Amino acid sequence: MTALSRPAHVEGLHTLADRYDLVLCDVWGVLHNGVKAYEAASDALTRFRARGGRVVLVSNAPRPGASVGTQLDGFGVPRTAYDSIVTSGDLTRLAIEERIDRIVHHIGPPRDMPIYDGLDVRFGSVEEADYVVCSGFDNDEEETVEDYRPQLEAMLRRDLLMVCANPDLIVERGNMILPCAGTIALAYEEMGGNVFYAGKPHGPVYDQALSVAAEVSGRAMAKDRVLAVGDAIRTDIAGAVGYGIDSLMIARGIHAEELGLHKGDLVSDHVQDWVDRQPVRPTAFAEVLSW
Structure with missing residues (x-):
């Protein structure tokens, strides 16, 4: 087949x-x-x-x-x-390790912070960061991409790379369909931003x-x-x-x-x-x- x-x-x-x-x-x-x-x-x-x-x-x-x-x-x-x-x-961690001497800005909920476990990472604001890791929405049951638009615009002005830790657009949770990091990454890409997708x-x-x-x-x-x-x-x-x-x-x-x-x-x-x-x-x- x-x-x-x-x-x-x-x-x-x-x-x-x-x-x-x-x-x-x-x-x-x-x-x-x-x-x-x-x-x-x-x-x-x-x-x-x-x-x-x-x-x-x-x-x-x-x-x-x-x-x-x-x-x-x-x-x-x-x-x-x-x-x-x-x-x-796993692939996101590899991308972080390759940039271990740089400052990262994280977009996503606290539950995704194990990505950084054991890594000597320096975190900073969008204005301080050298690149961004996006793992998802802070509150995927209430937020939309528009809540992140000002942040994406600030990233674009600085030409920051976004590492998308979850390329899925949506996910099923019980009987709900919720947005994933891929939705934010796609919006950034459509704005002209540079995105590295770590998964499928x-x-x-x-x-x-x-x-x-x-x-x-x-x-x-x-x-x-x-x-x-x-x-x-x-x-x-x-x-x-x-x-x-x-x-x-x-x-x-x-x-x-x-x-x-x-x-x-x-x-x-x-x-x-x-x-x-x-x-x-x-x-x-x-x-x-x-x-």
């Missing part, structure tokens, strides 16, 4: 498992919704690993992989479901994931034996297509409402029609991640 052909509707991961040695699985929207874990998804990945496959979770979470692992423990996602975790937070759909996070998978398995992973699983067209699917690997889109995720899946059964033709209108296509799609 290729991402250019019309995607197949599959009932579960078992129908694809023999074709792949490695699954790069999204976290939020596939393994959990920010409130509870999806047991069927963990079971599917555990079964894939039991057959000899490898699983690396690839998340746009603006926190280190170890921090995400602790969060998954709290949700009840078993460690048997994955071999390792790579996050945009950009290539560096996939390079890191395959490198980690090679370390775990003791061998390099061929791209034609890699499957990306995710629920977002703009990040998960576009990232896989751009990187040259197959993808499985989870329909009952971030796009569920526009797909008409907030209630009732999945209608294959309806999803096919929706996917046909998108700039990129997955290799296959499923209602949820299950075995």
Whole structure:
């Protein structure tokens, strides 16, 4: 299968498992919704690993992989479901380390501060900073990009680089859809600002994931034996297509409402029609991640 052909509707991961040695699985929207874990998804990945496959979770979470692992423990996602975790937070830390002698201005909530743990970082205002790290909204339930417009204008006047620690535009939390750092970064980019995106759909996070998978398995992973699983067209699917690997889109995720899946059964033709209108296509799609 290729991402250019019309995607197949599959009932579960078992129908694809023999074709792949490695699954790069999204976290939020596939393994959990920010409130509870999806047991069927963990079971599917555990079964894939039991057959000899490898699983690396690839998340746009603006926190280190170890921090995400602790969060998954709290949700009840078993460690048997994955071999390792790579996050945009990990790549953000690398970007910070490369600029360790410079002053950083942080945009985002206190919960994202583990990005800087163990690093000798100097923080400053927009007027003092050499660059900016954006991990999200201070209050994603109430704020909009317009609340940050004056700050972005000040950054633009100084031609500051923004490191976007979470390229997602929106995220599902329970029954709410909330904005992410990618929304702020996109606004800054549209204003003419310079942005480095640390996560999906950009290539560096996939390079890191395959490198980690090679370390775990003791061998390099061929791209034609890699499957990306995710629920977002703009990040998960576009990232896989751009990187040259197959993808499985989870329909009952971030796009569920526009797909008409907030209630009732999945209608294959309806999803096919929706996917046909998108700039990129997955290799296959499923209602949820299950075995």
